[in-house]
Amino acid sequence: MxxxxxxxxxxxxxxxxxxxxxxxxxxxxxxxxxxxxxNFPKGELLFRKEKRLYQIRFVNKRNVPIIITEIGFYIKMKKDKKINVLSRDTKRVKLEWADTKGFTKSKREIDLKLFKAGYSTGEKVIIVLFAKTTTNKLYTKKVRHIVGNTDIELSLNKATEVTGIDN
Incomplete structure (x- = not known):
């Protein structure tokens, strides 16, 4: 050089x-x-726990449409390992970029279904949140849940007496 x-x-x-x-x-x-x-779809499953509600939100993260076919909660049974769907929404929704699909269930409803499935009060259960697309891609997120008071079933079946109302 x-x-x-x-x-x-x-x-x-x-x-x-x-x-x-x-x-x-x-x-x-x-x-x-x-x-x-x-050019590949990408979504995110978000979870929010409130006092009495479990909320799931599925968010489309890219500019490629995603069609959600199911969203909800399921558990794997402790004895036979079968999947037991606790609650789901099967309405098809097309999500464009940054669109969301939400699903909400009360803890009381989930506790009641777990109680009927054989779980007892205070038992720790892993609930799986899921969203399924038309391409059969399954987005999941695991959440710990403690089964609530079994008095839930009793309170749902009892008729409550209303007092203090004048006819």
Whole structure:
């Protein structure tokens, strides 16, 4: 490059051309990867626990439509390992980018179904939240749940007496 105090500009130009060619190929590879990945659907299952409610939200994270066919809660039975769906919504919904599909159930309803399935008060259960798409992709999230008071069944079957109302 430097010969007898004279700069060889041809060598410097060749080195810069090679480095620019490598950078261009690298930029092309990143662009192709981004285009390829952005064409695949991606969703996220979110869970929110409130005082008396369990809420599921499915959010579409990309600009590719996703059609949800089912969303809900299920458990795997402790004895035979069969899947027992506690509650679900089977209404088909098409979600565009950043759209959401929600599903809410009360803890009381879930406790009642768990009680009927053989679980007892205070027992720890893993409930699986799920959302299923038309491509049969299943998004899941596990949540710990403690089965509530078994008086729930009794209170649902009793008629409550209303007092203090004048006819």
């Amino acid at each position: 430097l010969e007898n105090g004279i700069v060889d500009w041809n060598a410097i130009t060749a080195i810069s051309n090679i480095s620019l060619s490598v950078l261009t190929l690298l930029a092309l590879a990143v662009t192709l990867y981004t285009v390829r990945v952005s």
